[in-house]
Amino acid sequence: MTRSLIHSHHTVAPIRFSINALQTHLVQMLETWQARRLRRAELCHLLMMGPNLIADMGMTVEDAEAEAGLPFWKPAALPESNLF
Numbered sequence: 001m002t003r004s005l006i007h008s009h010h011t012v013a014p015i016r017f018s019i020n021a022l023q024t025h026l027v028q029m030l031e032t033w034q035a036r037r038l039r040r041a042e043l044c045h046l047l048m049m050g051p052n053l054i055a056d057m058g059m060t061v062e063d064a065e066a067e068a069g070l071p072f073w074k075p076a077a078l079p080e081s082n083l084f
Helices: 019-049 051-056 061-068
Strands: none
Touching (some): 019 061, 051 061
């Protein structure tokens, strides 16, 4: 005898969400992505100008290169700060 994975007496509750909450989340995500893109572009610029500028920010050159090479949708391994 086989057991069915779908039981007819169980009902699935409809997914309820707020369009406003979804819109707010989307805006926050896009703002985060924009901030990451700008930060990583600035890191690339500072890396080209000299490693001493990266050290002044409290980062190692390796950490700055690793973060600068990430796409905007990926968070940094180190906590992101508001340096820029």
